[in-house]
Amino acid sequence: MTLLRVRNLRVTFDTETGPVEAVRGVSFDLGRERLGIVGESGSGKTMTGRSMLRLIRPPGRIEADEMRFDGIDILAASETQMRALRGPRMAMVMQDPKYSLNPVMRVGAQLMEGLRQRDRVGRVEAHAKAVAALNAVQIRDPERVMEAYPHELSGGMGQRVMIAMMLIPNPDLLIADEPTSALDVTVQAEVLSILDALVRDRGMGLIFISHDLRLVARFCDRVLVMYKGRVVEEVAARDLLKARHPYTQGLLNCLPRIGGNRGPLPGLDRDAEWAR
Amino acid sequence: MALIEIDTLSVTFDAGDRRVRAVQEVSLNVDAKASFGLVGESGSGKSTILRAICGLAPITGGQVRIGGEVVKSPRSKAFSAQVQMVFQDPYASLHPRHTIDRTLSEPLAIHGIGDTDARVMAALSDVGLPTSFRFRYPHQLSGGQRQRVAIARALMLKPQILLLDEPTSALDASVQAEVLNLLARLRDERGLTFLMVSHDLAVIDHMCDRVLVMQHGRAVEELSREALAGARMQTDYARSLFAASADRMLEG
Numbered sequence: 001m002t003l004l005r006v007r008n009l010r011v012t013f014d015t016e017t018g019p020v021e022a023v024r025g026v027s028f029d030l031g032r033e034r035l036g037i038v039g040e041s042g043s044g045k046t047m048t049g050r051s052m053l054r055l056i057r058p059p060g061r062i063e064a065d066e067m068r069f070d071g072i073d074i075l076a077a078s079e080t081q082m083r084a085l086r087g088p089r090m091a092m093v094m095q096d097p098k099y100s101l102n103p104v105m106r107v108g109a110q111l112m113e114g115l116r117q118r119d120r121v122g123r124v125e126a127h128a129k130a131v132a133a134l135n136a137v138q139i140r141d142p143e144r145v146m147e148a149y150p151h152e153l154s155g156g157m158g159q160r161v162m163i164a165m166m167l168i169p170n171p172d173l174l175i176a177d178e179p180t181s182a183l184d185v186t187v188q189a190e191v192l193s194i195l196d197a198l199v200r201d202r203g204m205g206l207i208f209i210s211h212d213l214r215l216v217a218r219f220c221d222r223v224l225v226m227y228k229g230r231v232v233e234e235v236a237a238r239d240l241l242k243a244r245h246p247y248t249q250g251l252l253n254c255l256p257r258i259g260g261n262r263g264p265l266p267g268l269d270r271d272a273e274w275a276r
Numbered sequence: 277m278a279l280i281e282i283d284t285l286s287v288t289f290d291a292g293d294r295r296v297r298a299v300q301e302v303s304l305n306v307d308a309k310a311s312f313g314l315v316g317e318s319g320s321g322k323s324t325i326l327r328a329i330c331g332l333a334p335i336t337g338g339q340v341r342i343g344g345e346v347v348k349s350p351r352s353k354a355f356s357a358q359v360q361m362v363f364q365d366p367y368a369s370l371h372p373r374h375t376i377d378r379t380l381s382e383p384l385a386i387h388g389i390g391d392t393d394a395r396v397m398a399a400l401s402d403v404g405l406p407t408s409f410r411f412r413y414p415h416q417l418s419g420g421q422r423q424r425v426a427i428a429r430a431l432m433l434k435p436q437i438l439l440l441d442e443p444t445s446a447l448d449a450s451v452q453a454e455v456l457n458l459l460a461r462l463r464d465e466r467g468l469t470f471l472m473v474s475h476d477l478a479v480i481d482h483m484c485d486r487v488l489v490m491q492h493g494r495a496v497e498e499l500s501r502e503a504l505a506g507a508r509m510q511t512d513y514a515r516s517l518f519a520a521s522a523d524r525m526l527e528g
Binding site: 040155156211213259 | 317318450456460477483517520
């Protein structure tokens with residue numbers, strides 16, 4: 001079943017020097033699966049993710065031939081309808097916990113806010129649910145974290161708090177923008193297995209945005225490779241390491257390897273032709 | 277004699293009524309012109325070791341010796357001329373309202389070194405930035421360009437030792453490759469000694485000769501590069517860290 005259908009998505013920013021197109025004609029379908037979007041910074045992967053929730057502020061604008069989530073036309077939906085979608089139906093984990101959590105509010109209060117305001121859950125129950133969510137993302141000492149302010153947490157903890165926050169309403173679609181870039185490999189593996197279990201057990205759809213090709217190859221089912229606002233290649237994740245497109249190969253080759261020869265790493269050659 | 281000697285270093289913070297033992301009796305030695313890596317999960321104390329060396333975290337036990345001499349508190353000017361640090365986040369480590377020129381010339385002014393103009397220009401070209409960037413502000417640069425500026429700033433006083441705290445983890449793969457190549461080139465040209473923190477074993481393996489695995493503020497295991505690449509680790513934790521990085525191996 002198709003959860004999300006996107007045809008010819010374009011995101012344009014009108015600037016003083018004329019329109020800048022951040023996303024130029026992206027099309028894809030998403031079922032209850034893990035879709036990876038990879039590319040360098042500026043390739044439009046985050047803008048693609050944000051468009052799904054219509055979280056692009058003016059002067060940016062979103063255009064598409066079609067953009068449907070579970071049959072709902074996202075482009076035609078009213079702001080009230082979008083509000084009802086964001087959170088309970090589709091959620092997004094942002095990249096940087098430092099800028100995405102409220103710095104002057106305790107973590108516990110932030111976790112419980114949605115439950116208290118939206119779901120009208122009592123304080124005790126909300127607290128229990130928030131602690132359970134922190135446990136689900138493998139936070140060892142949830143009671144302490146509930147009482148902490150965001151600056152008292154490490155990057156990895158902050159990231160897990162944000163994932164916990166997004167998972168409390170049990171969404172159908174989770175857009176995760178570089179959710180593990182700030183984490184070290186062991187925690188990264190834990191967070192990925194949490195996300196993996198959610199896709200499998202709850203039948204959630206996942207859009208996983210990352211610049212780490214190896215991670216995406218291991219974790220996702222399907223991968224879109226983006227370059228300058230366009231999808232240059234779509235491959236099954238298991239075939240990513242054998243990708244054909246020179247840009248994808250370039251991204252793979254510039255990574256250091258354990259046991260490599262330690263010579264200078266190859267740079268990435270870019271061809272203007274790819275962006276057409 | 278090793279250039280950097282860390283002898284049973286402990287760092288303890290008092291947070292209200294709780295004592296946080298960030299680093300507990302960690303010892304390591306780094307020879308001149310060698311590169312040493314620290315790996316471990318977040319909160320394992322690896323960055324705190326670097327911060328303790330340059331005086332940003334208190335040394336509550338043990339000793340840090342640079343070139344055989346115990347470091348003084350507060351750190352002297354001679355210390356900063358010898359040891360410099362590059363931070364993880366190039367967005368947070370450069371002053372947002374200072375131009376690149378001001379960032380790079382400040383260490384020279386503090387140390388009373390003249391010839392600022394030529395040195396700033398040379399520093400920019402050393403890290404592969406066009407000299408036209410000199411009067412820009414950090415927000416006008418990309419992440420990779422900012423990290424180059426941070427490296428240029430660290431090198432202004434011609435230090436022997438660079439402490440690198442996750443210097444590429446905020447960067448894209450292609451930009452990471454450029455910055456790692458830059459660091460390797462500068463190390464060879466200037467005979468620098470690196471003490472580098474990263475959570476990416478592939479980056480550590482690429483840059484370092486020896487690596488110390490840390491967990492919960494303690495040293496778990498020290499490995500040579502050969503032992504790391506050959507997966508000859510003794511402890512379970514080091515092995516699990518290695519297993520989690522299996523996709524960073526040469527093949528696959």
